Amino acid sequence: MVIETQGLTKRYGRVVAVEGLELRIEAGEVYGLLGPNGSGKTTTILMLLGLTEPSAGQVRVLGLDPVREPLSLKRQVGYLPDSVGFYGEMTAWENLSYIARLNGLPPALAKARMERVLERMGLAEVAHRPVGAFSRGMRQRLGLAEVLLKEPKVVILDEPTLGLDPEAAQEFLKMIQSLKSEGITVLLSSHLLHQVQAICDRVGLFHKGRLVLEGRVEELAQRVLGGAYRIRLEATPLQGLAERLQALPEVSRVQAEAQGLRLEATQDIRPQVARAVLEAGAALQSLVLEQPSLDEVYARYFQEVRHAA
Numbered sequence: 001m002v003i004e005t006q007g008l009t010k011r012y013g014r015v016v017a018v019e020g021l022e023l024r025i026e027a028g029e030v031y032g033l034l035g036p037n038g039s040g041k042t043t044t045i046l047m048l049l050g051l052t053e054p055s056a057g058q059v060r061v062l063g064l065d066p067v068r069e070p071l072s073l074k075r076q077v078g079y080l081p082d083s084v085g086f087y088g089e090m091t092a093w094e095n096l097s098y099i100a101r102l103n104g105l106p107p108a109l110a111k112a113r114m115e116r117v118l119e120r121m122g123l124a125e126v127a128h129r130p131v132g133a134f135s136r137g138m139r140q141r142l143g144l145a146e147v148l149l150k151e152p153k154v155v156i157l158d159e160p161t162l163g164l165d166p167e168a169a170q171e172f173l174k175m176i177q178s179l180k181s182e183g184i185t186v187l188l189s190s191h192l193l194h195q196v197q198a199i200c201d202r203v204g205l206f207h208k209g210r211l212v213l214e215g216r217v218e219e220l221a222q223r224v225l226g227g228a229y230r231i232r233l234e235a236t237p238l239q240g241l242a243e244r245l246q247a248l249p250e251v252s253r254v255q256a257e258a259q260g261l262r263l264e265a266t267q268d269i270r271p272q273v274a275r276a277v278l279e280a281g282a283a284l285q286s287l288v289l290e291q292p293s294l295d296e297v298y299a300r301y302f303q304e305v306r307h308a309a
């Protein structure tokens with residue numbers, strides 16, 4: 001386990017920012033922390049990094065206690081905060097050299113790594129321009145370049161795509177995802193659910209300091225949306241198909257749509273549906289299992305919470 005917490009709690013006076021957190025993240029996972037403002041995401045990140053001390057409970061990151069072993073931790077864990085400070089009058093190269101020196105990298109090794117990370121982040125061509133003139137997207141990439149200089153095993157990012165235009169955000173997310181292929185464990189927090197959905201293996205939903213839902217996006221969708229599988233199909237002719245499909249034991253509902261039918265079922269029964277269509281003598285044009293979006297999961301969850309209250 002790369003990140004592990006037990007009963008992790010942080011109180012600020014009377015405010016409980018994080019309560020009883022049990023988090024387990026394995027090597028090479030991309031894990032998304034989700035939740036509304038003030039739900040405890042940043043506080044969790046700060047405790048994992050040893051930047052704030054827990055009020056109760058335990059944290060281990062790469063087997064290390066962040067409060068007791070901050071230096072060993074810092075060597076292996078990269079952190080990209082929501083806004084990165086660079087020296088605006090210095091170039092990207094100079095900013096990275098400075099960081100490399102602070103990290104104690106020998107000059108030759110630093111140079112080789114700087115070339116590599118700048119190339120990787122698509123900044124090689126602007127390496128000798130002052131950072132003051134960089135766009136927010138370029139700054140974020142430089143931030144990630146800085147994090148990668150120390151070749152970390154874990155990378156933690158707080159709202160990494162905040163303020164980026166859709167194209168820059170997409171590009172940045174691809175870069176984050178590429179870390180996974182090197183076995184780097186990634187933890188990120190975000191409000192942008194559809195983006196998180198695209199790159200995370202698992203997500204955890206925070207609400208008032210508690211982790212209230214956790215799992216793979218599809219699993220969460222199943223749980224929050226009442227366990228239904230939605231299957232869409234297009235076939236011609238459609239006559240008689242709805243009745244045939246309704247007769248399948250797993251199908252709970254059939255709805256007609258402009259081009260075809262939409263089923264709700266208790267399982268993913270695409271093979272049975274395909275067979276039924278063929279047996280009806282119809283031609284099957286498309287058959288897809290619809291994935292509910294994380295936005296939908298999130299909205300439903302908070303709707304239910306309000307309802308219960």
Ligand SMILES: Nc1ncnc2c1ncn2[C@@H]1O[C@H](COP(=O)(O)OP(=O)(O)OP(=O)(O)O)[C@@H](O)[C@H]1O
Pocket residue numbers: 012015016017018035036037038039040041042043044
């Ligand atoms: N230094 C602090 N002193 C007092 N209260 C704090 C402090 N830091 C955070 N809090 C409180 O703890 C709770 C959790 O805050 P946190 O910043 O972890 O939430 P978040 O999920 O990261 O929110 P956001 O999405 O807005 O960044 C909030 O109620 C916040 O006001």
